[in-house]
Amino acid sequence: MEAAGTTLVWLRDDLRIADHAALTAAVDHAARSGTAVGSVVAVYVLDDASEGIRPLGGATRWWLHHALTALADDLAALGIPLLLRLGDPAVIVPELAEVLEVDRVHWTRRYGGPERAVDARIKEMLTSAGFAAHSYPGHLLHEPWTVQTRSGGPYKVFTPFWRELRSRDQDPPLPVPEPLSSIRSARAWLADLGIATGDLAEWGLLPTALDWAGGLRDAWNPTETAAHSLLADFLADRVDDYPRGQDLPAENGTSRLSPYLRFGQISPRQVWDAVHRTALGEGAETYLSEIGWREFCWHLLFHFPDMPHSNLRPQFDAYPWRTAAEAPEEFRAWTQGRTGFGLVDAGQRELWATGHMHNRVRMASASLLVKNLGIHWREGEAWFWDTLVDADAASNPANWQWVAGCGADAAPYFRIFNPERQRERFDPGDVYTRRWVPEYGTDDYPAPIVDLKASRADALAAYAALK
The missing domain is CATH 1.10.579.10 (DNA Cyclobutane Dipyrimidine Photolyase, subunit A, domain 3)
Known part of the structure; x- marks a missing residue:
């Protein structure tokens, strides 16, 4: 079958459909190509081989299993199959691009030192082989290299960093619209090529010998839909009292969005936009500052990649x-x-x-x-x-x-x-x-x-x- 116009979307910590610039651009490219078969394929690679990439902990492995399960269903509704691969992305991604005869490969940018090195290497490999490789923002409100002190260096203190971000109130781009299902499923095409989607159960992300995850199952629903429900409930019921409620662990005073932000099931731009559309006042401002603190931490990591294991002072x-x-x-x-x-x-x-x-x-x-x-x-x-x-x-x-x-x-x-x-x-x-x-x-x-x-x-x- 003809597969011209195919885009491979390499997913990482961006496990969502909405406000996903790399995914939306892939669907748009497929629609413009006029090709309805094999036009967008997504892949998630559990990287256990790249130098410096830190293996996931037990709790995040549990979350990832359920997040990928939910995402596969959401992507399937758009006609996009999700391939699951375990190993070295520097081997897997170029090989998939070759086998699928894609036009291009898309991904959302990462900001840790080892991750950037992996992405740069793969981009060079793809372009050398004749594939277009495009990276997109989506993990942060602002790219780390665009927020600098007057002397041109990175911020090392949160208050002036937050003041600078707040002065750019209108600068974070609005969330990218969710892609429309304008393409037919590529599943049959992949089957003709003999390409299996992969078996998530074989990754062993869930506890086996001792099931310690009962409390996690009771506390969380690791889906994109759940993230937006939590945000809506928080903005409707608790944001006004957030300056007080955020400090009281006995109360349900926070948004509980941190794991969803960590896996990209909701983006900071979506949170920022929702707060501005629905909430005003001290509570909203205090909550936004917490989004700002997350941003600050990622900017620090970009500029100081040794931060996970070395004292910054x-x-x-x-x-x-x-x-x-x-x-x-x-x-x-x-x-x-x-x-x-x-x-x-x-x-x-x-x-x-x-x-x-x-x-x-x-x-x-x-x-x-x-x-x-x-x-x-x-x-x-x-x-x-x-x-x-x-x-x-x-x-x-x-x-x-x-x-x-x-x-x-x-x-x-x-x-x-x-x-x-x-x-x-x-x-x-x-x-x-x-x-x-x-x-x-x-x-x-x-x-x-x-x-x-x-x-x-x-x-x-x-x-x-x-x-």
Whole structure:
């Protein structure tokens, strides 16, 4: 069968239909070509081979399985088959382009250092072989190289970065319209070529020996439709109270969109546009600043690709943090939610059960690990990477470095969150704490594993020595 006008869309962290510039451009190209068969094919490659690409954690693997299942159905409704491949995209993508005899390959741009290297290599391979390769924005509000200080460098402090983004209020392009189903399904054409779509079950993304995902299934619906429902509910019912509600873990005060943004099931442009169309006031402004913080983290990663494993402030290389191996009992107690500090333990148990932890609790938990227990932020970052459904390559290390004081933002490095005061202030009545730690306040609850006052003094002394 004739396949002229075919576009291969290489999907990554953009698992949606709407506001997908690469996908929409592919459908438009197919419509203009006048070809109805084999015009758009999508592929997702689980990259287990490229140098520097970090393997997904357990919670994100679970999410990816369900996100791809839902996306395959959504794409099929547009006549677009989704191919699933495991391996090296530098081998798989050019080979598919050759076998399918495509005109072009489309993808959404990525911003991590190893990811950009992979994309650049594949683009060179495709163009050398005579294929057109086009990348599109869609992961951020603004491309990182377009937001600079007056001196021409990257922003290292959030407040002026946010002020600059807010001054560009009208600049983020409106979401790209969802592509229309103007093409016939390419499934029969792929079958004629002997190309299998792939079996998601063979990837082993779901737990097998021990099914730990029951809480995740109860807490989440990893689909594009669910993302928009959550956003609509939040804007209708909770955004006005967001400045207060965002800090109270016992309440449903947040949007819970972070995992959907992480996998691109909703884009920041869609969120930004919806907020501007439906909400005004302090609550909306505060919420948009959280979208801005996500943007800031990704801009930092673009300019400082070593951020996931290196202190952004080099003087902190001399800080005497311990590894988890050097403090195994303390680290184990922290991960299992039995530190003797109710708010922290509730957060860790919520995380294990649902793949999520309230942001206020994340800060208290991270501070206890890094500043009171003296364990390196990279150990906590790795634990969150494996257990959070929203763990991404930028926000996860940036937030840990912010708490540790070694990051780019101007938060005082000597800020130490007292977990007991955080509990008293943000969980009055211990509603959240007792929800996840029912034995809290009884003889069955463990004593604190560290003296807050003494450990705080030790941390401040170590920080002072860095000067």
